[in-house]
Structures are given as C-alpha cells and as structure tokens.
Amino acid sequence: MKLNPIERRVLGVLMEKSMTQPEYYPMTLSAVVAGCNQKSNRDPAMELDEVAVDATLAGLRKRGLVEQLFPAPGGRTDRFRHKVEAVFGWGGRERAIMTELLLRGPQTIGELRTHCSRMIPFENLETVTNVLEALSRLDPPIVAAMPREPGRSAVRYTHLLYPEDEAPSPAGPAAAGPFTSPDKPAAGASPVHGSRSNLHQEVDDLRRQVDELRRRLDQLESNLGG
Numbered sequence: 145m146k147l148n149p150i151e152r153r154v155l156g157v158l159m160e161k162s163m164t165q166p167e168y169y170p171m172t173l174s175a176v177v178a179g180c181n182q183k184s185n186r187d188p189a190m191e192l193d194e195v196a197v198d199a200t201l202a203g204l205r206k207r208g209l210v211e212q213l214f215p216a217p218g219g220r221t222d223r224f225r226h227k228v229e230a231v232f233g234w235g236g237r238e239r240a241i242m243t244e245l246l247l248r249g250p251q252t253i254g255e256l257r258t259h260c261s262r263m264i265p266f267e268n269l270e271t272v273t274n275v276l277e278a279l280s281r282l283d284p285p286i287v288a289a290m291p292r293e294p295g296r297s298a299v300r301y302t303h304l305l306y307p308e309d310e311a312p313s314p315a316g317p318a319a320a321g322p323f324t325s326p327d328k329p330a331a332g333a334s335p336v337h338g339s340r341s342n343l344h345q346e347v348d349d350l351r352r353q354v355d356e357l358r359r360r361l362d363q364l365e366s367n368l369g370g
Contacts, residue, residue: 156246158226170223
C-alpha cells in the first residue's frame with residue numbers, strides 16, 4: 145500500500161478527526177478540505193482545493209480505504225469516513241501513531257507521545273515503543289527507524305507507505321538498534337547508560353518543541369507588526 149502526499153493528508157485527516165472531533169465525523173468534503181489545509185499539526189502545509197480532495201477521496205474509495213455515505217432523509221451533503229480498521233486492523237493506539245506519521249512525517253518516540261496525546265493517551269514512552277515495534281514486525285512492516293541524525297541522540301521513526309521515489313531511507317537494524325523500551329536498558333547494557341539515553345532523547349524532543357514555538361512566535365509577531 146503506497147500513498148502519495150495528498151492521499152496521505154486526506155487519509156490522515158479522516159483518521160485524526162474521527163478521534164479528535166467525533167461529533168463532526170464522518171466528514172463532509174468541505175470539512176476534509178479544511179482539515180487538509182489547517183496550519184497546526186501539519187508538515188508540510190498544503191493548500192488543496194475541493195477538486196483535488198474530491199478526486200483523492202474517489203481514489204481512496206476505489207482502494208477500499210474510504211467509504212462515502214449518502215445523505216440521510218432530510219440531509220443534503222455526502223460524508224466520508226476511513227476504513228483503516230477493517231483494512232489494516234489498527235486499534236486506537238496504532239491509528240493515533242499512524243495518523244501522526246501521515247500528517248507530520250518522521251518523529252521521535254517522545255514527539256509521537258506528545259502529539260498523539262490529543263487523540264489517545266500513552267502512559268509512557270515504553271507504550272509508544274511497543275506500538276512502533278508491533279507495526280515494524282508486520283509483514284510487510286509499515287514503520288521503521290531512520291538513521292540517527294548528526295548531533296541528535298534520539299532516533300526518528302517513519303511510516304513505510306511512501307511511494308518509492310519519496311520514501312526516506314530507513315536505518316538497518318545495526319544503525320538504529322533494536323526496539324527497546326526507553327524506560328529500560330537493553331539486555332547487557334548499563335542501567336545508567338539506558339537512563340542517560342532516555343534523558344538525552346527527552347531533552348532533544350524538548351529543544352525541538354521550543355524551536356517550533358519560537359518559530360511560531362516570530363511568525364505571529366511578524367504578522368502583527370505587518
């Protein structure tokens with residue numbers, strides 16, 4: 145299953161809104177367009193029109209990933225809902241993590257826990273790790289670790305639903321290391337080393353979030369100044 149950028153955005157929006165705004169779900173075409181183009185919780189930002197989104201929904205329907213619901217008596221607008229539970233068998237936590245990866249791209253375990261919290265709670269980083277591990281062990285896998293970035297101690301994880309010409313390069317097992325709980329050191333490792341790794345990851349995640357807040361504040365001040 146490979147999804148182009150607009151398919152990933154549309155499917156991610158349907159999955160997101162089903163958990164964050166169930167009172168407005170299933171969604172109308174205009175609501176899906178608004179969700180695709182919103183500025184928060186999206187990377188990259190997009191400016192899609194109804195024609196593009198409607199064509200994408202039609203394509204996703206043909207692939208069995210989306211269902212179109214016709215208006216009930218007295219209604220006027222068709223609505224749409226995703227079918228990932230039936231197609232992939234994802235539970236709530238799997239849907240939350242895949243939603244974040246579809247809408248924002250590769251993220252660290254700490255970032256995923258923070259961002260997924262608006263959809264479903266994750267008690268700790270170990271819970272996120274366990275879901276990522278399960279998704280990586282599917283046949284074929286749909287999640288993988290990426291090579292560690294220079295200067296960063298935390299590994300980012302990506303979904304594997306990209307077309308081949310877009311896909312980020314996942315790390316091999318030796319490069320990324322095995323999936324291990326951030327709260328527990330790997331077998332044979334020093335408990336102090338495991339604790340330091342966890343701390344470094346959380347610090348990296350906090351720095352990235354602060355940088356993002358600064359960027360948004362600078363943009364807001366620039367808009368107000370203009």
